[in-house]
Amino acid sequence: MKATFYLIIGFLLLFATSSISSQEITSKNTNLQTGSVCIKCTPDLYELTSKWASEFSSLNPEVKINVSEADFGSTGFGTGGSLGFISGKATSAISNESNWKMVVGRDVVVAIMNTENPFSAEVNKRGIAQEQLAQMLINPQKRNWGAMLVNSLAEPVHIYIVNDETVKASLAKFINKSSIEFTGITVSNRDEVISAIQKDPYAIGFCALVNIMNESDQDLAGNMTLLPIDKNRNGTLDYMENIYTDLNTFQRGVWIGKYPKSLVSNVYAVSSAQPANENELEFLKWVISEGQQYMNANGYCELVGSESQAQLDKLTIASVNVSPVKDASQAGTVLLILAFVLVAGLVITAVVRNYRKQKNIAPDFNVSQTGFSEDTVILPNGLYFDKSHTWSFMEKDGNITVGVDDFLQHITGPVTRIEMKSPGETIRKGDVLFSIIQFGKQLNIYAPFSGIIKKQNVNLLSDSSVINSSPYEAGWVYRIEPSNWIKEVQLMDLSEKYRRWLGAEFIRLKEFMTAILRPESLESAHVVLQDGGELKEGVLGDFGPKVWEDFQTNFLDTFK
Secondary structure (H helix, E strand, C coil): CHHHHHHHHHHHHHHHCHHHHHHHHHHHHHHCCCEEEEEEECHHHHHHHHHHHHHHHHHCCCEEEEEEECCHHHHCCCCCCCEEEEECCCHHHHHCCCCEEEEEEEEEEEEEEECCCCCHHHHHHHCEEHHHHHHHHHCHHHCEHHHHHCCCCCCECEEEEECCHHHHHHHHHHCCCCCCCCCCEEECCHHHHHHHHHHCCCEEEEEEHHHHECCCCCCECCCEEECCEECCCCCCCCHHHCCCCCHHHHHHHHHHCCCCHHHEEEEEEEECCCCCCHHHHHHHHHHCCHHHHHCHHHCCECCCHHHHHHHHHHHHHHHHHCCCCCCCCHHHHHHHHHHHHHHHHHHHHHHHHHHHHHHCCCCCCCCCCCEECCCCCCCCCCCEEECCCEEEEECCCCCEEEEECHHHHHHHCCCCEEEECCCCCEECCCCEEEEEEECCEEEEEECCCCEEEEEECCHHHHCCCHHHHCCCCCCCCEEEEECCHHHHHHHCECHHHHHHHHHHHHHHHHHHHHHCCCCCCCCCCCCCECHHHCEECCHHHHCCHHHHHHHHHHHHHHHC
8 A cells, every 4th residue: 555655656756747857858869969079098099999989970970079099007087088998008097996997899819820730630639738839939949849739740830920019918928928038030010920821831920810810701811720729738629628610709719718818908998987978878889889890900809799789788778877867957857866766666676576476586685796707716825625616724633624615606606505414424525515505596515525524614504605705714614524635635736726727617617607598688798797708796696596506517516
């Protein structure tokens, strides 16, 4: 009854403000057709940004876009413009968490070789490990195909590098040095590197991806192919690593994270706050849709289709949040807002209550929607990690403290309950040790070693979320007296080696999460991934029990 009363009041408020709002909205639509946008950009993006500005203005003559260069690394956004386009070199503007940013394209450095290379079959089977490729760049003694393929071949590798500062900076980062001291052959432009590789079957070239793409069909120039990189360094090009069959597959693989990050730099749209100006929003929408056609011609890579759709969806939501009136009376605005909030709140409440009643779903936690990656996962030194996503630490009394690793708690999001065994129970390696639960959805965690449970963390029974907030300290699960520790600990990894293994798990996880979504859906791209291809925090939390069961099968049962 009370809800009905408030609903009637809300509709009366809407009716009372309709004449005011209609006039204001008409004014707004008129204002959308005229105005100017001031944009700053890093010097390397000036030609691309200017091209975008001129093409957009030709389609929208009433909107004038002024483009100027700026050093974002030292001056921020400067004066006269709140929207900017920057490359990965402007690190301070990108790393500033208070800034709004959105990926609009990429600059990818690739290694290429001749399709008639006599060792191409072996290369495509094994891939080239990152370390071997890096050693070849810095050590002339390693520039032979035997060193690349770990065999006795003595044929030399001829190296060509495009004389471009971005390419050199990426390669320096790839070999983990401040700069690259190169003694190979430097070529001036794309035509020279294409010619060199086409003529030399033993050559490897390094250049931007767009340098070797045909503008006509967006395919690689004739007689050359991408050199596959064995990212997980296991001596074979696994199925999940093989992104080199065609350019569409490759660019999607770059986005997901199957390619070395050091060879990829993003192009961002950046602002000191989320853009609210209607002209800016429309311009950004155009940049990530029709404007993508100008990326390759200006030396950059387009967004993949699903990613572009995700960014467009994000901006569409931002447009809805823009204030709908200009020069409105204060009273009319306040009434309109009150009416909208009241009606929308009641409708949403009714829908949510009905949905929860049907599905028996509890309220969700306020989970951070930031991304996480292999670089942000915490893996303290001195702990032993197991592929069951558990950690172990031997206490002074010889008992082993066990808990969940940081990787798994990031994936599940807030844990609402934990099922534990009782002290005194005997467990064997591979047995279910405990279960973490989120509103009825659960994952079974397997024992990394055998022993007798001496103590359980009873605090988790009343506050299981400590597993998320403090997985390595307050969130420990058991203390166990081991029965075969010396043998079973040999199967665990210390933090550095475990982090390398997690790198491959991140790739598998992104493949798994994107595969379960409908690719034609606008939600598909950003339900699991953030800008730059990072996974969302608590990514499993958005899915039901079936997906949790599939995750259990693919990521936990495999290693028990």
